[in-house]
Amino acid sequence: MKNEVTRQAFKTSIPVMAGYIVLGMGFGLLLHDAGYGAGWALLMAVTIYAGTMQYVGVSLLAGAASVLTTALTTLMVQARHLFYSISMIERYKGAGKYKPYMIFGLTDETYSLLSDDNLPVDPKDAHRYRFLVTLFNHSYWIIGCVTGNLLGEVLPFSTRGLEFSMTALFVASLTEQWITMRDHIPALTGLFSTLLCLLVFGPDNFLIPALLLITLILTLLRSREEARA
Amino acid sequence: MREVKLIAVMALGTALLRFLPFLIFRKRTPPYIAYLGKVLPPALIGMLVIYCFKDVRFTTAPHGLPELIAAGSVVLLHVWKRSSLVSILGGTAIYMVLVQLVFA
Structure with a gap:
């Protein structure tokens, strides 16, 4: 049943929801402090959709980096995505119309959810399920980035140190992998x-x-x- | 516009890296690539952790103490609760208190 696949995909994505909203807000605030408004946050969240790259991107934009510097930095910071994709080649086989978006949205967190082969749905719905998990995660990210940017106008306390949420995410992932x-x-x-x-x-x-x-x-x-x- | 150009470069570069392996190994995945797909993820997360510490100055005060204390708290919170949300929010809150109040 279609609704059941959607429900399971949403359930799987819940742990990423809070993390993405917090991290996205951190990015939105940084971008706001660098002088860029909510439209820019939306554009970057929709088209780049990569946490680390967007954080680095704020300093590239603010520091008036050249196109060449930006291209080289992107390839260096994002090189690990080659390896995420390599390990999903087999799993994403036969995903058809869902596949381009699933590849586009293969972030660190989506990768960690979808590289788990214990699917909560019927194997014939696997690709639809993976597509929906990718889509849910992307929406949380967009909501976080835009909300954080808007909050920059009204936030009553200093956000200094909020950028540590990225470090915390990776330290937590490493700890989790170490335990498992x-x-x-x-x-x-x-x-x-x-x-x-x-x-x-x-x-x-x-x-x-x-x-x-x-x-x-x-x-x-x-x-x-x-x-x- | 300069900003739009830079954002387009970041978006296209990221997408290129995500799509490339799927285009190259469309027919079949060589065993060596499959092996890398298995062992690289934990190694790359380790790399990202070090990456986050790249601009911390350990030789001058406060000697990276806020970062080390907060990262240590994330590990302890995670071992205790096994919830990424608790670890990330807790560690970030501790770091913000440290840099705004304790080591200010």
């Missing part, structure tokens, strides 16, 4: 490779070396990791 997964090698590889590259290459140029180093180490560990799985 038996194999901690991939997480440790990510933490220590990135830390090393940050120390060696400095805060502006370490993401690409870190991605390469992580991929290299995990490639070298492949036979060992696959034996553990």
Whole structure:
């Protein structure tokens, strides 16, 4: 039944709802403080739909970055999405008309909800279910970004420090994965490779070396990791 | 307009990265790529955590203490409640109090 699929998709998306509204509001406020109104928040939330990129985007807009800098920063900050997509190739097979939007909306959080293969719906409704989870998450994000931007006008207290919600989200995800997964090698590889590259290459140029180093180490560990799985 | 151009670049760049693997591996996924799809997510979340700390100055006061205390609180809250919402809201509130009142 169609309504049942919608209900299950909504249920799955609830944990992301609050997070996206809070994070989206954080972004909306930052954008407001940088001097851009609700129309800009709406445009970015609808077309970019990527938390980290939008936060970075505020400083690109405010700092009058060039098109080239913006393009390179986008490719570096977002390179991890290549890998999210890689692990969804099999799951999204046969999604037909839903597929382009499902790929467009594959954020970190949507990925973490949909890479779980225990579907709460009939397998024949899997693609419709995944499409709806993606759509619900996107709506929360848009609502958060626009509301936060509008609140910037009236908020009675200082929002300094609110940007920490992004750090908190990733620390919470890492903790959750640490508790659920038996194999901690991939997480440790990510933490220590990135830390090393940050120390060696400095805060502006370490993401690409870190991605390469992580991929290299995990490639070298492949036979060992696959034996553990 | 400059802003519209920059936003279009960010939107297209992000979409390109999300679509590319689906276009390249349309026929079948090589086992190596499937393996990467499995082990990369936790590694990339670890990378994102470090990324968030990239501009924290540990050598000058307050030596990154607000960030470390707040991040530690997120871990403790998460181990305790296992609710992303509680961990994120709690950790952010603690951080805001630290930078606005304690280490101001």
